[in-house]
Amino acid sequence: MTPGGGRPPEHALDVTADLSVEVDGVPVRVQASGAEIEVTSPDVRRLFAAVRVAGGAATQAAPGRAELARVADTLAAHGLTARLDGPSGRVLSLGADVDSAAGSALLGTRRARLHPAGALRSSGPAPVAAALLLVALAVLAGRRRR
Amino acid sequence: MTVPDTTTRDAATGPRDIKSHETTSFADLGKEMWSYLTGKGAAINYEFVDMTVEVPRETGPEAPRATWKLNGTLRITTAENASRG
Numbered sequence: 001m002t003p004g005g006g007r008p009p010e011h012a013l014d015v016t017a018d019l020s021v022e023v024d025g026v027p028v029r030v031q032a033s034g035a036e037i038e039v040t041s042p043d044v045r046r047l048f049a050a051v052r053v054a055g056g057a058a059t060q061a062a063p064g065r066a067e068l069a070r071v072a073d074t075l076a077a078h079g080l081t082a083r084l085d086g087p088s089g090r091v092l093s094l095g096a097d098v099d100s101a102a103g104s105a106l107l108g109t110r111r112a113r114l115h116p117a118g119a120l121r122s123s124g125p126a127p128v129a130a131a132l133l134l135v136a137l138a139v140l141a142g143r144r145r146r
Numbered sequence: 147m148t149v150p151d152t153t154t155r156d157a158a159t160g161p162r163d164i165k166s167h168e169t170t171s172f173a174d175l176g177k178e179m180w181s182y183l184t185g186k187g188a189a190i191n192y193e194f195v196d197m198t199v200e201v202p203r204e205t206g207p208e209a210p211r212a213t214w215k216l217n218g219t220l221r222i223t224t225a226e227n228a229s230r231g
Contacts, residue, residue: 012225019218021192024201030218035225053212054201079225 008048009096012079025051035096037075038083044086072111090115137145189223 017032021074041047075082075095084092093113100113107114194216202209 022215024212
């Protein structure tokens with residue numbers, strides 16, 4: 001649940017999901033069991049574009065690294081890890097099981113990792129927009145507060 | 147979309163007062179409700195049946211829309227309560 005086998009977070013959540021989502025014509029599959037959330041799409045590039053539209057409409061500004069970091073850190077705070085897979089393999093990992101020095105330098109958080117091979121093949125403004133799909137799930141989940 | 151089925155299995159996790167926080171919008175209310183229910187050991191179950199969400203591509207009442215469709219189930223609970231089913 002945490003890199004290096006540390007203690008699970010105080011506010012850990014358990015998610016079970018079997019969702020079929022169509023994002024502006026792009027099919028997306030979301031499956032989750034426990035702390036692992038898997039998001040797959042056969043057209044990651046178009047998915048990124050559609051999610052960026054939604055993110056821009058919601059915030060009146062194009063999403064950036066800060067939003068990506070917020071999503072990754074929120075997932076980690078709840079013990080969750082989300083992974084996005086495209087037809088060429090993994091594109092992005094976010095959350096509790098991720099500890100990336102490159103993510104810290106490039107994306108502003110160690111809890112996010114861009115997988116170069118999958119991301120390059122999918123092209124497009126990958127990491128930030130992809131994360132916003134996960135924002136939609138995070139909004140549904142809300143935030144636990146004591 | 148069906149209305150989320152919210153069930154509380156354990157109401158003995160200590161005193162909580164949902165009215166103690168100022169609520170300013172439906173989003174805030176939803177967050178408060180979530181915090182309150184998960185603190186009580188609740189599970190939140192969503193079932194989406196041909197749910198369609200139209201997202202404006204730009205500002206303005208006549209803005210073209212992107213369409214999102216959802217089908218399936220989503221269950222969220224506190225990890226310590228997950229094994230109780």
